[in-house]
Amino acid sequence: MKPSPLRIHRPKTVEDTLELLAAHASDGKIIAGGQSLVPVLNMRLASPKNLIDITAVEGLDGLTATETEITVGALVSHRRLERDPGAACANPVLGEALGHVAHPAIRNRGTTVGSIAHADPNGEMPMILALTGGRVKVRSLTGTRTLTADELNVGPLETSLEPEELITEASFPSLQPGQRAGFDELARRSGDYGLAGVGLIMSTDNTDFASTSDRADYVDNVDPASSGAAGTAATITGLKAGFVSVTDTPDIIELDDVVAGTPVDRVDTIVDAVASAIKDFIDPEGDIHASADYRRHLTGVLAGRLLKRLSRPKNARGVSVLSGGQ
Template sequence: MKPPAFRYHSPRSLPEALDTLDAVGHDGKVLAGGQSLIPILNMRLAAPGHLVDINGLTELAYVRTDADGVRVGALARHADVEADADAHRAVSLLRQGLRLVAHPVIRNRGTTVGSLVHADPSGEMTAVLSLLGGSVELARLGGTRRVGAADFFTGPLESCVEPGEMAVSAYFPRLRGRTGTEFIEAARRHGDYAMCGVAAAVTLDDDLRIVSARAAYLSVSPVPLVLDLTETLAGATPDTAHWRAAGELAADRTEPDSDIHATAEYRRHLVRVLTARALRTAAVRGADPAVGGDGQGSDDQGSDDRECGARD
């Protein structure tokens, strides 16, 4: 299949790119990694008159870590972010989510910021940004603005990026205190879009008692869904917490749809089981940082795993 005809632009600087986007308005699309855009063009699901290729803007191919979090430039590839040791130490959830994005060949080319702008409700990075309370920086001629995750995603495959604007970076804040994270999902085959995915963060106090438990979901709502599940776990330790109760609460608060991949009932079942599993692993990591944050999960997965019937 071939895309519809378009005019190709290859700006050599950010001001030139913004000038081009301003001129073409609604009829322009930005090409970065292209791992989502090119298939959409080939299937004639989009027909922009202008394609603005920003791969020449190498100054945007960065991953920068500071005391407060990780900033990812618009041309940083998934693989670069995943492999960055400083970013992993600061925000382990990034690598935990990125390892589940499609296949290595896709991650080698696809960009993390581009994935966010694509705003696929099945995309892992949308859940990561939402759970962390991150933001996206948008630039246009005359200035920039930063939009928090809660306002950035406006619908399935829809973000708040306006004509003439370009996402130039995304910021992933560092979680404070004794906080552990986990990202887990269930898909029919490795690399497929998840039927359900859960990103979890659990914070403990100095006595190893839970003071906060939150989870973000993909593939169960039109935009990333973030739930505060602390009420079922507050005051418990990782060994005594009622993880199943947290999973039940999450299932009660989701309203997934059925499609060709899974029924709404099965998705709600996955919410229930994966929430309990992800929160438990996150809590264990919070209690003992030596467990690590590589996203591989704990050895003792418990009975919840056997209920799921799907890979993580």
């Protein structure tokens, strides 16, 4: 057997879970999907004496999406969230990022909240929480608190959670009319950790350009026949960017100063400035797979491509009437 000896507890209620956590605060660990934790245990990089398996706990599998926010319980798998039509409509950046989380078999078991609690700077979902301005709800025997991504993330693989605390749910604000969001990442092999990844939320002054009901159309499976080029005139008012694998924690940069006032059909004029600001902001480390310089360059390229994609008329991904293709 690969992990060191441990005891698995399988509570049925949140209250029992919190009791167990308090009792084993010094040598216990929560396990949900375990897709990050079990490899760590198999390689004996960690050897907790107690694992509190929350997969049988009732009331942690809720998933709701409204015009305000998407709420994801601690037991909702990446795959379920990725496929949820309500979540895709409310904020498509979640689904786009989830498509880059490892492989389908890992997404079937791994949970989005678990990934956030793991706080790996190579993970997509901690960054998405930060980018969207999301929050986590944290419970312990002594009470409940709500943390922003900034309050939660302390460093790589390190959060401000106390040993006896459990994240019961995460909530991600929905896009508002006029906003568009997207995610892109480059990995050496499908499903690997990204060499670099970028998420963007772009705000415009035109609610037709990016209205809620059309979001799924321009993000997935574009059907060019379904709509004309309505709402193509829009001015960019703001831009937020978040990163995977090139910052220590999911730090977000606001680029409103760089982009504000630019019409979407003139996005080419700001791409270099946006990429440059991002390259100054990030702090990639080099390793055997890619140098720091390469990751920095790549992040700028990915951000530029994504910004251009988000600036295209809706229902016209890949066939932009403005730039003739790319």
